[in-house]
Amino acid sequence: MHPDPSQLRARPTPEQVPSLFLELDQMLDEFTRMPIRAEFRFDPDMPAVIRVEFLAERGPGLIWYIGRELLHRGLTAMSGSGDVRMWPTLPGQQPSSWLLLESQEVEALFELPTAQLGEWLDATYRIASAETELDGLNWDGFLIELLGGPGTPSA
Template identity: 75%
Template structure:
């Protein structure tokens, strides 16, 4: 999925899968991590996509929509291609994964703690299994909204 700054908002299901807040490290270079907070949201109406809002201490937040399967696979092996890729870091005391986001405007590498993300993703799969995540999706509306953005009332 691509970065999204549109007014589209995932309707999180807090009673089913509350948002996950994680403290990540954005790697400014090979040796310089910058702590950043991120919120992971799950919408049972669009279960294949996880909305991730990166909330820097200074500046505006940034929203990306990332495939749930890409995040899940990226905890244990190389996953994704193009704008979003994820893979586990080298083995160490606290397992983590690298999340690389790229677009024309942004290139960012984040270190994501694996255990809390894995536990949260498992909870989302208990709500909607991988096999059922595409059931009931209205492809025409989904693609129209994805490509055109939401309808904006004219004045």
């Protein structure tokens, strides 16, 4: 179930944009789709990165950190390189984009709806513009969280 679209149109508070829950299709092969739910989370303290959790029916979800700009550009054009890429589906099809995630352990292709994601990303840009998203970023804290390490970096 998609969130109430009126929540996305309301002016968000400066502190937070509500998480976006989307129903995606994971492509298991050329003809087989598996529906999966994903939560997109924006943190105003790290606005350049969107936390995406792919929610499993059983067991823990899988979390990826994806650049906000990559997601935004991927709504309309090829975006990203390496482990994360996103691009729009062919013209004439439903408005959606492909999201490809690759690592040593996994390769997954998802089709996701662009309208809801685009509205939600626009709300995040009202909180932190693209020009200011790296201002005040705690790089050490970000890397510790990204790498899952509890320690303090040495100078």
